Amino acid sequence: MTRPSSLAAGFQRGAAWSVSIFMFVPGEEEPHVGSGFFIDDKGVVATAAHLVGEARQILVALPDKRVLAAELEGLNENADIALLRITPPPRVHPVFGRPGSLRVGDWVMAVGQPFGLERSVAVGVVSGKDRHFSDDGELMFIQSDVALNPGNSGGPLLDAAGAIVGMNARTIVGPVGTPGASLAIPIEIVLQVAGELRRDSDAPARPRLGVQFDDVPPLTAWSAGRPDTSGALILSVPRGSLGEQLQLRAGDIVTTMNGRPIGGSSDLVTALLAWRKLSDTSIVVQRAGKELVLGRE
Template sequence: MIRPATVFAALTLALAAGCAQMPEAGAPREGFVAALARALPFAVGVYGVARAEPAAEGGAQAEAERGESVLPYARVGAGFMIDAAGHLVTAAHVVTDTDEVLVKLADQRVLRATVVGADAELDVALLHIASPGPVAPPLGRSSHLRPGHWVLSVGEPYGLNRSVAAGIVGGTDRHFSDDPELLYLQTDIALNPGNSGGPLVDARGEIVGMNMRTVVGAYGTPGVSLSLPIEVVLAIADELRAGGIARPRLGAEFDDVSPQLALASGRGTTQGAVVTTVRRASLAERMGLRPDDVIVAMNDRPIGSSADLARSLLGWRQPAGTKLVIWRGASVLTLKLD
């Protein structure tokens, strides 16, 4: 007869052996040193110098009399290389309305950068420096990310040189109505002033996004941090390199359909994207869009959420002939742009 204690001991040993053979979940024991070794050489600090920035408390002369520095004001941000030819990207607000843009490389060299182009609405700028890299940066694919994956940020928060933070992906394809044509990656990484424009790096050391901002909760509670997917960043950079933004702008803000609206409209589903604002003299106004219209298809492509519509608009190039299928109240209408 086998005693219960003997069976329990055998099961304990078997479980212990099985656990020893299982790969450890979560962060690797050595941290993310290997991943950062791949990405850090391509991360830079970006400084938008504005010589005309008004000095506080009496101006530059008063600062000099107090023994304080009278160096020009600079917005501090971050960026990263996107090729081996000296092109890099950063957040547009870091370099907009500045007299000079400086870039600090991984080896601590400081170079002047040329602003190739900037999209203030999408907050992406393309820069160029006269120091090509020896190899192309490790650009990855954000489409591989899933909620729970580890990610890293590199930046200059509060001027702290090449600061690194780690967190996890909280969601992908996030859309906000005040950024009508953008999609974001959501993470729990703390992004602070100086992180804008820096790289979001996955656990393999590949750059998968550009860090943008943190949405702070009510009463200052911790919010969520947002990064642009690398695919979107590179598409915008290509447009800027070509001399301008080729994408038409719909000129409407939209959001996900709330459960309340789904029931109030009689549709009983949250599928679609509800229009919240239509700008005057916009393509949306020309098409006849109105606030509270629910867009369920664009050019024969189903729209299940506001993220779907934002994704369609990111790839939109030809306005003429554009078709939108909408719900307006209890009626289904097709709007066409001639």
């Protein structure tokens, strides 16, 4: 793939809906600094939930140099997504890309203020898609080699044209501080969670399976007598979780959920995000060499 001669036009476009966020926490002299971006033209800003914490005051610095007080509209700690609202709303019309159309090797940009350096851009390529980690539950990530630093969290990941394709979340750092992999939450998940957090939302609460799961390791598939590693491996089922109510067990391999084939843990994330009601739930698993259908009628 040929590197574009410049990504300046894409940066200028995407920077128009990127903001800096300052959070003042009681007992701390300096504010926490992070990034965010508008998700509509009504003054709603998405950012990372871990930035907000116990902030007693939140300020948002706009591209036009204005600084406005923000109100916390909603927060989902599990998804690490928070919604802020500012008044009056600026005249912005953010454009969203489609993470599904991104290819490994495509150029992406992170806009934010690393180390307090406002409106900075870092450039890299998509290193992987649909990354899921067992500790992150119903989340998956876009992996890139974009250099994320303190101050980038919550800011937008842009494609080469400047459309928002994700929210920068964190970096996995090597064991001796070597450069790691940067992770961003796909914008489709950000917008779905944001829709659930809005005060005027009439979206019903989604069921939460509450289990840990991951891709099926090759040796696990081999030991189970399976010809491939398709499916999602259940690692743990906490007491009281919906997973326990549905009779899932650690070691089960989920192959289908509500009619959706599960090729890997990211497919199970997609199925869980689309899950709307507990009734009529159907989960097909392989357990001890047998296929079982679990669920609620």
